[in-house]
Amino acid sequence: MAADNLPTEFDVVILGTGLAESVIAAACSRVGQRVLHIDRRNYYAGNWASFTFNGLLAWIQEYKEQQKATDSDEGWREKLEEGEEPLLLNSVDTSISNLQVFCYASEEPEEEEEEVATPVTIPTLQNPAPPTEEGDTQEHQVEGERAQEEQTTPTEGDTAQTGEPALPNPEVKKRRITYAKILKEGRRFNIDLVSKLLYSQGSLVNLLIKSNVSRYAEFKNISRILTYRNGKVEQVPCSRADVFGSKQLTVVEKRMLMKFLTFCLDYEQHPEEYLDFTERSFWEFLQTKKLTENLQHFVLHSIAMVTPGTHTGEGLRATQHFLRCLGRYGNTPFLFPLYGMGEIPQCFCRMCAVFGGIYCLRHSVQCLVLDKESGRCKAVIDTCGQRISCSHFVVEEGYIREEQRRGVAYRQISRAVLITDRSLLPSETEQQISLLIELCSSSMTCMPGTYLVHLTCPSSGTAQEDLAPVVSRLFTEPTSAEEQGEVGSEKPTLLWVLYFNMRDSSGVDKSSYSLPSNVYLCTGPDPALGSEHAITLAETVFQQLLPDEEFCPPAPNPEDIVYDGEVPQGEGAGFGEPVQPEINEEEQITESEQDNEGSQTDVAAQIPTPAPPTEE
Template identity: 55%
Template structure:
């Protein structure tokens, strides 16, 4: 809808199209509230957005540019008695910082690909020229023989052609195949990524959803799930003893595992069955480390590693009560949609906020991108928002106003909780972290803490998730850090 056509009154005005704001918009529209949903960006989902490859590079470039100084406009003429203005931040003070882009494709590979293309073109031209010359020679021979009145043309054209001798017949003609090397795996170049960039959907936030988690239950109960499609994570992996190994988590995986002995399989199944119910023995360990509890259950190092890092997704210092709760939740989510407890939305995580926006629009919500709110009009007596002034200077009355915290100045924020910093990395590679019989694997990988480095969680996506092109994989890495993700970890996993 054009800005000039906006009504002057709504029940709820929402600024920002992140997940939280989109859920609120859908809920308000569903119960009959008049909702105006705005976002100053040109895309939906805010920090939950998904980009094409080229779009991501553009977003990184724009994000790293220095923000222009803000100009505060005077809208005092829109105020009524007992009202005051509260200006919002015009800069996109997003929580994403320190963006960097690396390309590990060597120049030799790029040059080799260009040389191969040039070689194929040259060979094709030479072959075409030889065929054309051969054709012209044959035609001239036919014409010469036809002009001889004493010559009788045979009825069989093949026998006639057989009488003509090719002076180069005994020479060996090099074929195109002789110029080509043995079949090798085609390497993905940076130029190809740019060319096929629109076929990528790269998330800013990497998350998997538990099949019985609160978000999946919300999608089902609200009927928003009909707007999206999901794929089940096909395997759980871990980095153990210098290798990437598959973690057996379901009953079928345990008995099919080749890395566990028969005794280990029995111990693992016995433990997974017993931990579903709370016992007095477990309560005695609740305040003690979960790793100590696993050790006292006479589980080997391999089983302790799988249970601690990949199933409970805990650290060695995690209390037993918390570790058991995480293990039970993991097991309860198994089997609902597959052999693993996790789901991932097709086309990327940015689809989830957009699904809620679609529901809001179906029930009458009004949406405007590249349209923002410059300031709020506050009632001095009640300290409540009575109206907003949009980017066109229009006053829009509302009963409620909701916005993401990025629009609020830092000095106005009231932080009741401590901040948590995350470091993320997105990798696009030409192979899986653990190649198997199928190249369509969706994996959750854990790289445990070693030598003081933090634990890294990784999500591997294939082309069937519609997030990358065939022949490539997308990896999302996340860890709790104050600094960027250590390059050695990225290098080790991308090899």
């Protein structure tokens, strides 16, 4: 809808399209609330967004220019009435800082394709485009173009309609990847601003299943978990099959690890084992469990994923949660959405639009209109000078000005995004998605022949200061074009690196802000691997808004919606009261059988409700 022709009254106005805000928008729209969802950016998902490579370059340039931006004019003054006062909002985003870019790829023009004496014929690929719905936003229309490109440009590791993997042509020599090539193939990249995964038993996956939003995205298993130890990258054995199939563990270590993981699954039933360590660190507890140093490292850093100083109770809960996620969708507990994590907020925005929510990008709110007597927000004035009445206002934390913050001290997240020429731990298949978060081209996040690596940690300085030592330890930084892809190099070669800091407001309580009672704050991404905080926050805000309504009830399937004049297919049919047909779970999930190279099963189209997880 045109920004200068919006309705003048809504139940809920939401500013910002991050994950929490998007979930709230979908939940409110689903139960019949009139929702206006706007964002000053020209893309969805805010600091949760995913960009093509060229889009990321534009985002970098935009943030550099924002440092010179000034506040908008004061056209809002004439819209105020007697007994009202304004609460001004920020016009620029200051949550990103210390942006630094390094390009190691050759600046030479792109090399010409080598002619192949004997061309290899590859059958047409079967890559269905993502589903569309009424009310789709312009961002989702790009997905079909992506799928069409991928169909016409088959890559190594793709699977043909026949189910047979497309074999690489042995006569094609691997060419050096230039910066010009990366720019040309920029649309094949989908680079996340935040580095997160989906726990298969986590609150986000459960919400996707419950709300039926999972139909709007596709997912892949994280196929392996990697750790860095004693100067080399190793795969961490997690499931029973991995443990007993591991060649890096001795028979004694396998028994030790299985015994300890079995204990962690129901550790609450054995309080005598850990009560003496409730106030001591998890690291100290592990040292008393007769685990080798090798196993202690695996459990602490790659299974529990906590720091050595973490209390024992928290470490045991994290280990138990990891183990309970095993077996739901594969041998590891994580899923990753094709095209990046930025797809998830857009899925919830799509759901909101389907149920009548109105979206407007490149648009913002200049100020809130407060009633002096009650202190509540009664309206907003947007950047077009329109006054829009609302009962509730939800705002991303980055829009709040300093005068509304009561000495808030923020933490920072250090991020690094790396494009490399090969995997940290090469395997026989090109279908691996690894943690450390390393993504291959089958995740639809990078071009064939490259890998996308995400590094994240709580900040102690700038992102480069925090993460450059890790980068130099794991990767080769070429000083000349000749060094790129040097034969015999043990480490992957860096092609392009981005460092930046992102503000972490997740630990700040709402009481630290001076805001009206009907204004609700959504914080940005936190440094955790999952999205538990954002989903918990979204549900909390929704229950404060509408305490008598269900949070994200299941949406009807499009084929179950009955419009006026149609014959209902069953009792209670209709848009508000959908028929709940019997669903064959086997039809809900498309599984690609593992090929001879051992590629992981993909979870496609939607996430079905699975059988109870098996204990690994």
